[in-house]
Amino acid sequence: MKTPHTLAIHGGKPVRTKKFGAGPKHHLGEWLALKPMFERGSIPMTRGPEVMALREKFKKLFGMKHAVTASSGTAALHTATAALGIGRGDEVITSPITDMGTLTAILAQNAVPIFADVDPATTMITPETIAPKISRRTRAILVVHLAGLAADMDGIMRLARRHKLAVIEDVAQSYMTEHRGRLIGTIGDVGCWSLNESKHIGAGDGGILMTNDAEVAWRAELFADKCYDRDGRGVKPHFAAMNYRLNALVAAVSLEQLKKVKRLCRRRRLLGSYLDRELSRLPGIRVRPVGRGDYATYWYYIFHMDPERLNCTVEEFAKAVQAEGVWCSPLNQNVMEWPLFKDHPDDRHACAANCPLYRGPKPDYDTRHYPGVIEANARSLRAGMSEYHTMADMRDFVKAVAKVARHAAQGGTLRA
Ligand SMILES: Cc1ncc(COP(=O)(O)O)c(C=O)c1O
DSSP: OOOTTSOGGGTOOOSOOSOOOOOOSOOHHHHHHTHHHHHHTOOOSSSOHHHHHHHHHHHHHHTOSEEEEESSHHHHHHHHHHHTTOOTTOEEEEOSSSOHHHHHHHHTTTOEEEEOOEETTTTEEOHHHHGGGOOTTEEEEEEEOGGGOOOOHHHHHHHHHHTTOEEEEEOTTOTTOEETTEETTSSSSEEEEEOOTTSSSOSSSOEEEEESOHHHHHHHHHHTBTTOBTTTTBSOOOSOOOBOOOOHHHHHHHHHHHTTHHHHHHHHHHHHHHHHHHHTTSTTEEEOOOOTTOBOOOSSEEEEEOHHHHTSOHHHHHHHHHHTTOOEEEOOOOGGGSHHHHTOTTOSSSOTTTOTTOOSOOOOOOGGGOHHHHHHHHHEEEEOOOTTOOHHHHHHHHHHHHHHHHHHHTTOOOOO
């Protein structure tokens, strides 16, 4: 007999039949912001007024001294590793739960990514998992703040300073996130943001890095612009560099996007912290811990289920929740399972594993040695997040997860 508790995968009534609130990322004000360039009759190629205004606004918002724009988040990260002098044979410690852009920044400098395990609760690297990976060859730690939560920057900075390592913060997914009252991206030596369309704010593609170190900023400026010194000392490149310049059209749109960043991050925080509070009360469900004094801005939403308590896999759990009419899916993120690290450690383009100039042992890209990554992927789910979602949407999301979790916690099957 069917009851209101009968799961939709077993023919019951789904919790939700309507889509969650959604809306446009862009508005006509952004289109109007392009007008001056067409009135002037030219789109500036390098550091025109739009690009410089964007840099100023970012600096002011984050309280940083120097900003260098780039054509993508990946380009900003690569510019950061290059500007810090990271090169062939150097090791950079980072997270195996991240985007390719993080890794490109290391590999494109012919440096070697060394993975630290993640804390399955936060899905991020920690001072404890980083410490055993530090070697004589380590030059930097590239911290990924995943999906709007801050990694333990205080602990990571203490460790890095003790070992004289540079720290790069990958803030692509975590605009306006704070760690103990400080904006992330401003704590390490360089912070890198993405302006790709999927991020909190975006303009198709774009990126920016910020630092308080004038020397690093100057090298970043040169690296992102073919090593052309446009400040009067002449166009005589003295190192190999990219053209990672940000297009002025993108800068003009980004300037408009930046106006709403605080508001939409506040909104995402409201919705995300509601989910944290409500989901943490459910049997077999855990949420990612937000540290004391931290401020999370939930790019997408990650939460965990307990496969032992609920007697099901993360895939089965996600399927049952989806049938209730709300979306979530297994997190399923581990770069070590990508062919790049698994099947082709001898990729000729990047010398990660077997460059003759690399003096270290073969890097460990075997997932079996990373229990935190295994646990995170066995338990973690991701759900969408948008400033357009309503509180009613969030309540239905909780209802759907609660219905499935209670059913499973009482010994019910999730098999259809
Ligand atoms: C954590 C992280 N790092 C880096 C990037 C790269 O940014 P972009 O796509 O702008 O190159 C992304 C984008 O998806 C990201 O999520």
